Amino acid sequence: MTRRDIPLGFRADGTELRIPPVGSNLLIAGTSGSGKSSLAHGLLERLSDCGYQVCIIDPEGDYASVDQVIVFGNPQRGPSIEEVLTALDSPTAQVAVNLVGLPLKDRPAFFSDLLPRIQERQAQIGRPHRILIDEAHHLMPKQWEPASELTGRMTGMIFVTVHPEEVSSGVLRSVDAAVAMGEDPARTLGAYAERVGLSLPAGSWTLDQGEAVVWPVRTGGMPEQFGIAPSRGERRRHLRKYAEGELPQDRSFYFRGPREELNLRAQNLMLFCQLADGIDDATWLYHLQRHDYSNWIEGSIKDSDLAGIVRDVESLPSLSARESRLRIAQAIEARYTLPASGAQS
Known part of the structure; x- marks a missing residue:
C-alpha cells in the first residue's frame, strides 16, 4: 500500500514524489551546502507528523532543530547508550544522538556499539521506523564491517554523506534509492554506482538550489529530477x-x-x-x-x-x-x- 508513503518532493508536473515510510533504505549524497540537511530535516518532520519514530545519529550536532526531537549529548557531554534506548521505549519519542561531546576517535566505536542495540529493538518491535546516519562516510567508512549479522541486514535506514565513494560498499549495496544534490549530481550518482558495481543510466542534470535527482535503484527505475519538499525550519x-x-x-x-x-x-x-x-x-x-x-x-x-x-x-x-x-x-x-x-x- 502506498497511501502512507512520505513526500520527498515534487516532480516538474507538480505531482508528489514519495517514498515508503518504513523498510527501504535511502542514500542522500551531495556537496556541502547543497541542501542535504534541508531534505533530511523535512523528511524526518513528515515521518514524525505521521506517527513514525525516528532515531538520528548526529556526529556534528546538526539535527537539534528538528521539531519534537529529544537530543542526547551536547558539546560538554557525550550520550550514553542506555539513555538512548530508554527514550526509544516511548513510541512517540523522536531521538537524536549528538556525538559532538565524544572525542573524534571514540565516535566510531560508540556508533558500532549503539547501532546493533537499536537494530535489535527494531527487529523485535518494529521501532524506530527510521534510523538516520549523518556523515555516513565517517561512521561507516570503506573498511567498516557490520558488528553482527543483524547489523548487516539494515532496514529503514537513511544515510547522509558528502562522499558516497568513501562509504562501506556493504552499506551502499543495501540502498533502495539514491538521491544526489549539488553542482554535479551525475558525478555523485556515478561514484555511488561505481562502488556497488552498477551502471548509471545516461543523463545530465543541472540543479537549482532546492532541487535533487533520485535514482530508484532497487526497482530499476530511471533517475528523475525533482524539487525537494523543505522542512518547517527552512520555511521559517x-x-x-x-x-x-x-x-x-x-x-x-x-x-x-x-x-x-x-x-x-x-x-x-x-x-x-x-x-x-x-x-x-x-x-x-x-x-x-x-x-x-x-x-x-x-x-x-x-x-x-x-x-x-x-x-x-x-x-x-x-x-x-x-x-x-x-x-x-x-x-x-x-x-x-x-x-x-x-x-x-
Whole structure:
C-alpha cells in the first residue's frame, strides 16, 4: 500500500514524489551546502507528523532543530547508550544522538556499539521506523564491517554523506534509492554506482538550489529530477528572509508614484508596510490599480497565496486608500508575523 508513503518532493508536473515510510533504505549524497540537511530535516518532520519514530545519529550536532526531537549529548557531554534506548521505549519519542561531546576517535566505536542495540529493538518491535546516519562516510567508512549479522541486514535506514565513494560498499549495496544534490549530481550518482558495481543510466542534470535527482535503484527505475519538499525550519528561515532580510535591488519593490517623483525602495515586507503607511494616497492607489503589489509578491516573494489575497484587494475599486492599505498589511502580517504596522492611519 502506498497511501502512507512520505513526500520527498515534487516532480516538474507538480505531482508528489514519495517514498515508503518504513523498510527501504535511502542514500542522500551531495556537496556541502547543497541542501542535504534541508531534505533530511523535512523528511524526518513528515515521518514524525505521521506517527513514525525516528532515531538520528548526529556526529556534528546538526539535527537539534528538528521539531519534537529529544537530543542526547551536547558539546560538554557525550550520550550514553542506555539513555538512548530508554527514550526509544516511548513510541512517540523522536531521538537524536549528538556525538559532538565524544572525542573524534571514540565516535566510531560508540556508533558500532549503539547501532546493533537499536537494530535489535527494531527487529523485535518494529521501532524506530527510521534510523538516520549523518556523515555516513565517517561512521561507516570503506573498511567498516557490520558488528553482527543483524547489523548487516539494515532496514529503514537513511544515510547522509558528502562522499558516497568513501562509504562501506556493504552499506551502499543495501540502498533502495539514491538521491544526489549539488553542482554535479551525475558525478555523485556515478561514484555511488561505481562502488556497488552498477551502471548509471545516461543523463545530465543541472540543479537549482532546492532541487535533487533520485535514482530508484532497487526497482530499476530511471533517475528523475525533482524539487525537494523543505522542512518547517527552512520555511521559517524563508519567512524571516522575506519579512526582515534584504532582497536584491532587482527583486525589491519601488514606490515611484504616477509621475515617478519618488524612488522609495522596500527590500523586505516589513519595510514595504512601513513605506506604504507613509506615502501619499495618490502614490498608493497608483500602484494598487496597476496590480503592482500582487505582481511583486508573486514574482519576487514567490508567495502565490498572498499574491492572490492582495490581488483581490486590488480588484475592489470601492475600497479607500486607507482600507486597502489596512487589508494588505493585515494579510502580510498574518502570514509573516510582522510587528503591527501603523497602516491604519
